[in-house]
Amino acid sequence: MTHSASDSERLLEVHDLARVEGEGALRVVVREGQVAEVALNIFEPPRFFEALLRGRRHDEAPDITARVCGICPVAYQTSACAAMEQACGVRVEGQIAALRRLLYCGEWIQSHALHIHLLHAPDFLGCQDAVGLAQIDRAAVERGLRLKRTGNLLMETVGGRAIHPVNVRLGGFHRAPTRSELAALRPHLEQAVEDAAATISWVAKFDFPNLEQDYLFVSLLGDGLYPIEGGRVGTSHGWDLSVEEFEPLLVEDHVERSTALHARLEGRDPYLTGPLARYALNSQRLPDEVRRAASAAGLGAVCRNPFQSIVVRAVELLYACQEALRLIEAYQPPEPPAVEVPPRAGAGTGGSEAPRGLLLHRYEIDAEGIIRAARLVPPTSQNQLSIEADLRRVVEDSLQLPDPELTWRCEQTVRNYDPCISCAAHFLEVSVEREA
Amino acid sequence: MSSSPSGFHPTIAVFKFASCDGCQLSLLDCEDELLALAGAVRIANFQEMSRATIEGPYDIAFVEGSITTSHDLERLQRIRATSTTLITIGACATAGGIQALRNFADVQEYTAVVYPRPEFIRTLATSTPIAEHVRVDFELRGCPINRHQLLEVITAALAGRRPAVPRHSVCAECKQRGTTCLLVAGATPCLGPVTQAGCGAICPAVGRGCYGCYGPAEAANPSALGDRLLAGGMAPADVTRWFRTFNSAAPVFTKESLRHDPQRQR
Numbered sequence: 277m278t279h280s281a282s283d284s285e286r287l288l289e290v291h292d293l294a295r296v297e298g299e300g301a302l303r304v305v306v307r308e309g310q311v312a313e314v315a316l317n318i319f320e321p322p323r324f325f326e327a328l329l330r331g332r333r334h335d336e337a338p339d340i341t342a343r344v345c346g347i348c349p350v351a352y353q354t355s356a357c358a359a360m361e362q363a364c365g366v367r368v369e370g371q372i373a374a375l376r377r378l379l380y381c382g383e384w385i386q387s388h389a390l391h392i393h394l395l396h397a398p399d400f401l402g403c404q405d406a407v408g409l410a411q412i413d414r415a416a417v418e419r420g421l422r423l424k425r426t427g428n429l430l431m432e433t434v435g436g437r438a439i440h441p442v443n444v445r446l447g448g449f450h451r452a453p454t455r456s457e458l459a460a461l462r463p464h465l466e467q468a469v470e471d472a473a474a475t476i477s478w479v480a481k482f483d484f485p486n487l488e489q490d491y492l493f494v495s496l497l498g499d500g501l502y503p504i505e506g507g508r509v510g511t512s513h514g515w516d517l518s519v520e521e522f523e524p525l526l527v528e529d530h531v532e533r534s535t536a537l538h539a540r541l542e543g544r545d546p547y548l549t550g551p552l553a554r555y556a557l558n559s560q561r562l563p564d565e566v567r568r569a570a571s572a573a574g575l576g577a578v579c580r581n582p583f584q585s586i587v588v589r590a591v592e593l594l595y596a597c598q599e600a601l602r603l604i605e606a607y608q609p610p611e612p613p614a615v616e617v618p619p620r621a622g623a624g625t626g627g628s629e630a631p632r633g634l635l636l637h638r639y640e641i642d643a644e645g646i647i648r649a650a651r652l653v654p655p656t657s658q659n660q661l662s663i664e665a666d667l668r669r670v671v672e673d674s675l676q677l678p679d680p681e682l683t684w685r686c687e688q689t690v691r692n693y694d695p696c697i698s699c700a701a702h703f704l705e706v707s708v709e710r711e712a
Numbered sequence: 713m714s715s716s717p718s719g720f721h722p723t724i725a726v727f728k729f730a731s732c733d734g735c736q737l738s739l740l741d742c743e744d745e746l747l748a749l750a751g752a753v754r755i756a757n758f759q760e761m762s763r764a765t766i767e768g769p770y771d772i773a774f775v776e777g778s779i780t781t782s783h784d785l786e787r788l789q790r791i792r793a794t795s796t797t798l799i800t801i802g803a804c805a806t807a808g809g810i811q812a813l814r815n816f817a818d819v820q821e822y823t824a825v826v827y828p829r830p831e832f833i834r835t836l837a838t839s840t841p842i843a844e845h846v847r848v849d850f851e852l853r854g855c856p857i858n859r860h861q862l863l864e865v866i867t868a869a870l871a872g873r874r875p876a877v878p879r880h881s882v883c884a885e886c887k888q889r890g891t892t893c894l895l896v897a898g899a900t901p902c903l904g905p906v907t908q909a910g911c912g913a914i915c916p917a918v919g920r921g922c923y924g925c926y927g928p929a930e931a932a933n934p935s936a937l938g939d940r941l942l943a944g945g946m947a948p949a950d951v952t953r954w955f956r957t958f959n960s961a962a963p964v965f966t967k968e969s970l971r972h973d974p975q976r977q978r
Contacts, residue, residue, distance in 0.1 A: 294763035298733060321730045321780045322835055323811040327822035332953065339923065343810045343958065346734020346856060394740060394761065405762030407750040414747075421743040428741060436914045438741060439734040439856040440925070443918045451918040530829040687763065 284308065288683045295395040295405070296695050302686055304671055314667045316660060316690065326650045334360045334619050334645040335446050341637065341652065342440045345696055347390070350383040350435065351630030352652075353444045354505050355637040358626025360446050362520070363641055366617045371610035372448040373505070378458075378603040379434040379441065380505045380628070384596040385468065386427030386438065387631035388589045391694045392475060393420025396586050399688040400482040416478060419471045423593065426461075426468040430600060433457055448614030458604045465601045472594035473569060479590050480573035484583040485685070487669055491580060491662065492545055493553035496629050502561045502595055503554060505628050510557045511547070519627040523638055526653060539658040546661035549633030550693065551588040552579055566595045582666050582692040589631075589694070619645025630655055632694045656695045663693055722771035722870060725757035727791055729777025729784050730811055730839060734856040735802035736760050736776050741859050749866070768794030772869050778804040778811060778839045778961075785836075785845060792846040797869055800842045801862065803855035807927050808961030810855075812839040815961060816973075841961055850875060855925035855958040858910050878909050879930035882922050885913035894921055901941055903954060906932035906964075927959035934968035948972040 286306040293300045299320040305313035325344055332340060337356040342349035354376060361368055368376070393416065394406040403409040410417040428438040434453055435441025443450050493512040496503035509515065509522040517525075527543035541547055556578040559567065570591045579588055621643040627636045633655025640649040670689045674682055726736050740746065740761060756766035773795035779785050792798055800806050808815065814822055819837045823830040842848055852865050852875075861877055868875035878884075882904035886893065894900035894916050902921030904913065908929040915922045928934070934955065941951050955969035970976065 292759055292765075294759045294765075295761065299728060299759075321784060322823070322826065322833055323730055323780070323809075323839075324814060324819075324822040324826050325810075327825040328810065328813040328817070330825070333950075336953070336957075340810060340957070343732050343734075343855065346732040346737045349732075349734070390740065404764035405755075407747070407755065407762070408764075410747055410750075417747065421746060424741075425743040428743075436918050437911070439737060442915045442920065445920075449918075450915075450920040528828075530827055530832060684763075 286679065288679055288686060290683060290687055293687060293690060295398070295691055298696060300690075300695070302667070302690060304667065304686060306671065306675065309675060311668050311671045314664050314671065316664055316667070318660075325652055329639075329647050329650040332647050334363070334639070334641045334647060335617070337637075337639065337647065337650075338444050338446065339440070344652065344654070346439050347387055347696060348383060348630045348632070348635075349440045350380050350431070350444070351628055351635045352637075353441065354380060354628040355626040355635045356639075357444065357446055358506055358628065359624040359637040359639050360626070360641070361617055361624065362626060363622045363624025363639060364617045364620055365622075366447060366615060368448060368615060371452075371608055372614065374603055374607065375434060375449060375452065375610065377505045378600055378607075379431060379444070381596040381600040381603070382427050382430030382434065384427070384504065384631050385430065385593060385600070386424050387694075388593040388596070389420050389423035389427060391631070392479065392586055392589055392593065393417060393423075396691050396694070397479065397482075399684070399691060400479075400586070419474060423468055423471050423475070426464045426597075429464055430461055433461060445614055446617040448610065448612075450613065452609040452611070452613035454609060455607060458607055461604060462601065465597055465604070468597040469594065469601070472590065472597050476569050476573050476587065476590040476594060479586045482586065484581060485670070485673070486581075487583060487666070487673065488580045489582060489662075489666060489669065491548040491552065492541070493556045494541070494547045494549050494634060494658070495553040495557045496627060496634060498558055498561045500561065502558050502592075502599075503629050504596075504599075506626075509627065509634070511541075512553075512556060519636065520625040522627075523625045523636055523651075523653075526636070526658070528653070528657065538660050539653060540661065546665065547658065548662045549655050549658050551585050551592055552582065553633065554629060555579060555588045555591070562591075562595060563598065566591060566598065569594055582689070585692050585694075619643065630696075632656060632696055633659060654696065656693065659693050659695070663690055663695070666692070721752065721754045723754045723756040723766065723769075724772045724774070725755075725768070725770040725791075725795070726760070726774045727757070727776070727787075728759070729775065729788070729805070729842075730780040731777030731802065731804040731809065733760060733776070735805075735854075736774070738801075738857050738859045738862055739774075742863060745863060752870070770795045772797045772799065772866075775800045775805050775842050776802055778808045778841060779845055780811060780836050780839045781834060782836060783834075788842065788845055797849045798842075798846065799850045799852060799865060799869065800848050801852045801857050803853065803925060803927060803958045804839075805842045806851040806853055806962070807841055807959035807965070808839045810958050812961040813956065814839055816956065839961065852877065853908055853926045854910055858912070861910055880909055881905055881929035881932065882907045882909050882911070882913050882916070882926070885909045885911070886916050889913055889917060891916045894919070895940070899944055901944065901946055901954065903937070906934045906937050923957060924954070924965070925958050927962045928964045932964060934964050935971065938968050938972060942972075949974055
């Protein structure tokens with residue numbers, strides 16, 4: 277929704293941002309041709325996860341925190357498990373760790389396929405939604421839905437359920453799938469590899485607004501592999517830290533317009549997490565075939581145009597499909613499917629790469645395993661300042677556009693981030709106001 | 713809802729309150745049916761899917777999430793007034809969701825724990841189901857809902873009939889799957905006997921006790937199960953925790969959780 281407040285002022289407002297996960301709004305004020313105000317308002321009602329986790333048992337954290345987000349529950353389960361296992365001095369390795377990565381590939385596939393085809397692509401093609409997109413390119417939407425279904429199928433096979441998987445526990449899994457159960461996924465994933473390659477070619481042809489941002493990138497660093505389920509934290513200004521060294525450097529503040537907190541490094545520097553950051557810090561860890569596909573799509577080793585995040589997401593989609601096939605090929609059912617994680621008093625930090633960026637958990641537990649303190653830092657609250665900085669640039673560069681188009685461009689700018697507002701609220705509203 | 717002569721495209725709207733989006737995602741997870749469905753109805757308001765919105769009235773409103781702010785309560789009342797049929801989807805909308813744990817605590821203290829500037833936060837002391845505030849025509853359970861049940865509910869609503877959604881317990885689904893009873897054979901704590909079916913008994917199938925995410929089954933007897941869990945060696949505080957997760961505002965689960973609560977709050 278857009279209106280001009282007066283002759284000298286343009287106000288662009290979107291009260292209910294669409295095609296994002298959760299409830300947010302955008303407000304932009306342009307006064308005498310200058311961007312006076314850009315605010316992303318998050319009015320998602322707070323659910324107080326950090327508070328309600330206190331008094332719960334350590335082994336409940338994966339299932340409870342999964343409920344922060346229906347689109348990335350595996351990210352929450354994985355970060356929670358990693359944090360609790362660290363607190364209890366347990367390391368999870370070998371086939372159990374591989375099975376976690378496989379489950380996480382399923383989440384990347386369904387989430388990226390959803391965002392690319394149903395949520396983000398319609399902006400580039402001038403459609404209100406995927407239904408409109410299907411009217412001009414039904415094959416593309418069907419391909420997206422097929423990819424998404426494969427991701428869900430993988431999550432159901434390994435996790436027992438696509439949304440809020442039930443098979444995940446501290447130390448591993450309740451039950452290890454058999455080799456033949458996973459082998460049955462192979463034809464779906466082989467089709468998905470083909471579909472993902474077609475998706476890369478499709479999105480590479482989109483018309484991208486010209487915008488290069490000087491982001492400070494933050495991402496996990498994969499140990500030889502592209503980062504998904506864990507790793508050290510790297511930054512584009514040279515940090516290489518363990519997640520527990522990194523976590524205290526991440527300082528959040530609270531502004532009135534938002535039920536999400538704004539994160540800065542050392543309380544000072546805004547930064548970017550998510551596909552662009554992962555790719556910038558890890559593109560050399562992608563297999564040659566995926567790198568060639570990225571290169572053919574016009575990506576260099578680093579991409580600083582947030583609108584091209586859709587291309588990076590498509591590259592990651594291809595990677596996740598290939599990686600799932602590789603993991604299935606090498607799979608031997610772990611026996612037992614989980615290691616025991618007996619509680620001990622202490623603290624632990626866990627981090628993983630949710631489809632939309634770095635997700636950190638930190639817990640303090642007592643000797644009985646009762647949670648005494650919890651901190652969840654979701655990707656969208658880390659990216660909130662970058663989203664606002666992008667919006668400012670986009671509005672400055674596009675002032676010639678009439679209000680409806682400029683408002684839509686602003687919405688698209690927010691959707692570049694695949695924001696997850698339920699996660700961040702502990703997060704999103706778009707309005708643009710112009711004063712000429 | 714109004715009758716559906718051929719060519720009639722009922723308007724469907726999806727609204728979100730305090731929730732994780734997982735239940736409305738279940739609609740997008742109907743990958744094989746989504747485009748056909750979009751052809752059969754007018755999607756008038758579904759923010760997670762479309763930027764196009766049509767003003768009400770709506771033939772069917774799907775409501776996800778629980779009521780935790782006074783602003784949301786007003787919004788819900790407007791939605792009810794403008795919708796012929798209102799169907800709640802998921803544990804938050806039918807039983808408060810995990811955020812209803814605040815109902816057993818002090819929300820001021822919760823706010824202070826999470827937010828550096830608690831004065832910026834406006835929230836109600838409780839997280840409550842939709843049916844506590846407005847008339848609900850059908851409640852679809854689950855954390856998250858099952859997409860096959862969702863399709864049945866949509867199909868039934870379009871046909872103007874009652875959805876075929878069973879109210880019996882998870883036990884029946886274990887029997888159908890041929891899963892050996894964990895409670896009887898393995899002494900593994902399981903809420904299956906008091907929890908409504910619909911998930912497909914997926915937890916016992918992986919060797920884990922049901923954790924009750926579909927809420928109470930019809931005619932459930934939680935106190936008998938609570939006693940059984942105690943007899944199996946579970947501490948009272950743990951029994952309280954078991955009944956107090958994603959459906960803690962369902963009255964029979966609330967009651968059983970309080971029966972074992974060492975702090976006896978509320």
